[in-house]
Amino acid sequence: MSAVAQTTKPKNRSLWRIFWRMLLRNRMALFGFVFLVLITTLVMIEPLVSLPSPNRIDLLNTYAPPSAKNFLGTDENGRDVFARLIAGGRVSLAVGLSAAVLTVLFGALIGLISGYFGGLIDRILMRFTDGLLSIPVFFLLLAVVAIWGGGPLVLILALGLTRWMGTARLIRGEVLRFKNMEFVTAAQSLGASDGRIMLKHLLPQAVPVLIVSTSIGVGNVMLYEAALSFLGLGIQPPTPSWGNMLTASQNYVFNAPHLAVYPGLMILFSVLAFNSLGDVLRDAFDPRMRSGQ
Amino acid sequence: MFQYLVKQAAASVLVLLVVVTITFFLIGLAPGGLGLLADPNMDPEVRANILRNLGLDQPLYVQYLNWMGNILQGDLGRSFTFNRPVLDMILERLPATLLLGAAALLITVGIGFSAGVIAARFPNSLLDQVLSFISFVLLATPGFWLGILLIIVFAVMLGWLPAAGMQTVGKPFDIADRLSYLVMPAIVLAAGTTAELMRYTRSSWLEIMNLDYIRTARSKGLAERVVHNKHVLRNALIPILTIFGLFLPRLIGGAAVTETLFAWPGMGSMAVAAAVARDTPLVLGITIFISTAVILSNLLIDVLYSIIDPRIRY
Numbered sequence: 001m002s003a004v005a006q007t008t009k010p011k012n013r014s015l016w017r018i019f020w021r022m023l024l025r026n027r028m029a030l031f032g033f034v035f036l037v038l039i040t041t042l043v044m045i046e047p048l049v050s051l052p053s054p055n056r057i058d059l060l061n062t063y064a065p066p067s068a069k070n071f072l073g074t075d076e077n078g079r080d081v082f083a084r085l086i087a088g089g090r091v092s093l094a095v096g097l098s099a100a101v102l103t104v105l106f107g108a109l110i111g112l113i114s115g116y117f118g119g120l121i122d123r124i125l126m127r128f129t130d131g132l133l134s135i136p137v138f139f140l141l142l143a144v145v146a147i148w149g150g151g152p153l154v155l156i157l158a159l160g161l162t163r164w165m166g167t168a169r170l171i172r173g174e175v176l177r178f179k180n181m182e183f184v185t186a187a188q189s190l191g192a193s194d195g196r197i198m199l200k201h202l203l204p205q206a207v208p209v210l211i212v213s214t215s216i217g218v219g220n221v222m223l224y225e226a227a228l229s230f231l232g233l234g235i236q237p238p239t240p241s242w243g244n245m246l247t248a249s250q251n252y253v254f255n256a257p258h259l260a261v262y263p264g265l266m267i268l269f270s271v272l273a274f275n276s277l278g279d280v281l282r283d284a285f286d287p288r289m290r291s292g293q
Numbered sequence: 294m295f296q297y298l299v300k301q302a303a304a305s306v307l308v309l310l311v312v313v314t315i316t317f318f319l320i321g322l323a324p325g326g327l328g329l330l331a332d333p334n335m336d337p338e339v340r341a342n343i344l345r346n347l348g349l350d351q352p353l354y355v356q357y358l359n360w361m362g363n364i365l366q367g368d369l370g371r372s373f374t375f376n377r378p379v380l381d382m383i384l385e386r387l388p389a390t391l392l393l394g395a396a397a398l399l400i401t402v403g404i405g406f407s408a409g410v411i412a413a414r415f416p417n418s419l420l421d422q423v424l425s426f427i428s429f430v431l432l433a434t435p436g437f438w439l440g441i442l443l444i445i446v447f448a449v450m451l452g453w454l455p456a457a458g459m460q461t462v463g464k465p466f467d468i469a470d471r472l473s474y475l476v477m478p479a480i481v482l483a484a485g486t487t488a489e490l491m492r493y494t495r496s497s498w499l500e501i502m503n504l505d506y507i508r509t510a511r512s513k514g515l516a517e518r519v520v521h522n523k524h525v526l527r528n529a530l531i532p533i534l535t536i537f538g539l540f541l542p543r544l545i546g547g548a549a550v551t552e553t554l555f556a557w558p559g560m561g562s563m564a565v566a567a568a569v570a571r572d573t574p575l576v577l578g579i580t581i582f583i584s585t586a587v588i589l590s591n592l593l594i595d596v597l598y599s600i601i602d603p604r605i606r607y
């Protein structure tokens with residue numbers, strides 16, 4: 001009895017703690033995590049702090065240098081750059097997160113159905129997925145977004161429905177790995193419906209993949225949103241987004257090149273943060289990576 | 294063996310048709326109309342004439358059937374804004390985009406592959422860490438922002454390179470002149486794929502190093518240099534072919550942004566302009582043209598793949 005007690009002594013390490021430990025060891029991811037917490041907090045408390053309004057034009061105070069009133073100075077219309085960065089961040093992050101969640105939901109749906117039912121359904125869905133991967137959808141995205149207007153909702157839908165292919169393949173792989181295991185057979189023999197097995201038994205197995213895909217997906221989608229907004233087809237001015245702030249800055253490279261630096265840095269840091277967090281999460285979830293500790 | 298490949302190519306074409314059909318209706322059903330007709334003071338008769346000439350007075354499904362019928366016969370239709378055959382406009386712009394794409398591909402393979410090999414030859418060295426860091430940052434950098442920074446530094450501050458265009462206007466063909474215009478757009482377009490190819494090469498190189506035949510090669514006393522240059526290199530080249538297929542659509546999508554930023558007169562900037570002008574036949578025509586090219590080159594890549602690597606059987 002004591003032998004059993006000894007050998008089964010559980011290593012009670014929660015995923016959360018493993019994640020923290022890995023985060024502390026990865027400097028880039030730690031920096032990214034702190035950056036994201038900071039920017040999210042700023043974006044949320046911005047209405048409570050008395051920042052200058054991001055859209056208040058002051059033509060007597062254009063291209064102002066940093067000061068106590070304007071932390072990062074003002075832009076070509078005398079608007080406060082710091083306030084615009086925060087307001088733009090709200091839009092860019094919200095679009096990035098929502099679209100990434102949408103891609104993951106859609107990818108999970110396709111992946112689950114394809115992997116679970118197999119056969120003809122699987123072949124058709126996967127051919128479709130692969131086919132979509134070989135089309136430069138970006139041009140069609142341009143056209144649709146140009147015509148339906150680049151509001152946040154259109155962007156979220158357009159990006160969410162065209163960037164799900166990678167996730168679908170990953171989830172399908174996970175489903176194929178688990179669908180012949182005993183717990184699935186057990187559920188089937190108990191009379192569980194296909195939908196129940198997919199959602200209650202198979203989907204939870206794929207949660208690590210879902211979380212990692214979301215994290216990396218946010219970075220990916222944010223780059224697309226920024227590109228579309230930069231081309232003038234995404235978020236429309238005067239509403240700031242990091243992408244469209246760069247469009248404006250392009251016209252002032254001679255007298256105010258610094259205006260081009262901040263929004264780009266914000267995009268870069270956010271995407272870096274989501275990508276490196278995704279890497280840390282993947283390592284935390286992967287038992288093979290953990291055994292080395 | 295080729296049956297599988299041809300089937301996937303056929304499936305891709307089918308998907309392409311479905312996707313352009315959806316897009317056609319998404320554009321057709323959108324509120325508002327052609328940018329050309331935005332002028333509210335336009336004479337109603339002129340407006341009706343334009344609509345009739347473009348076939349826009351017919352119901353949407355009739356427009357679709359006409360358009361798709363022409364597409365299936367290889368006719369991409371006429372641009373709404375320029376009233377010229379879409380195919381002619383594409384062929385006019387194609388050389389510029391091909392030049393830019395080829396330059397970007399050259400940078401991707403030249404720098405991306407070599408950097409990956411260097412990193413893999415000295416894993417976990419300082420050099421490896423620096424290269425990995427650079428590629429990680431490049432992957433998160435918006436291409437157009439990198440372009441703006443390059444323009445600020447090399448065109449505005451230093452004045453070394455021209456910021457926009459493809460050649461000095463009015464100057465006869467001059468290779469140095471052309472190159473000076475090509476450098477920045479090519480670097481911007483290649484940045485992401487270079488970083489990705491580096492990471493990919495590094496990991497596949499390290500993976501191959503663990504395989505049995507490398508151990509055999511080493512245990513029979515081959516010099517480390519020979520093991521790398523002969524046994525690993527050849528096998529590491531194989532997966533690079535596949536990644537080419539994945540890069541093509543990305544390079545072309547990226548060309549839309551890069552060409553617009555640098556006023557490069559290629560297909561990408563034309564597609565952006567067409568999207569803004571709501572020129573449906575032009576946007577869809579460009580997409581169909583490019584997609585067909587990508588699908589065909591994917592087919593070619595897969596065939597090459599199975600010829601080069603005897604382990605691959607479809």
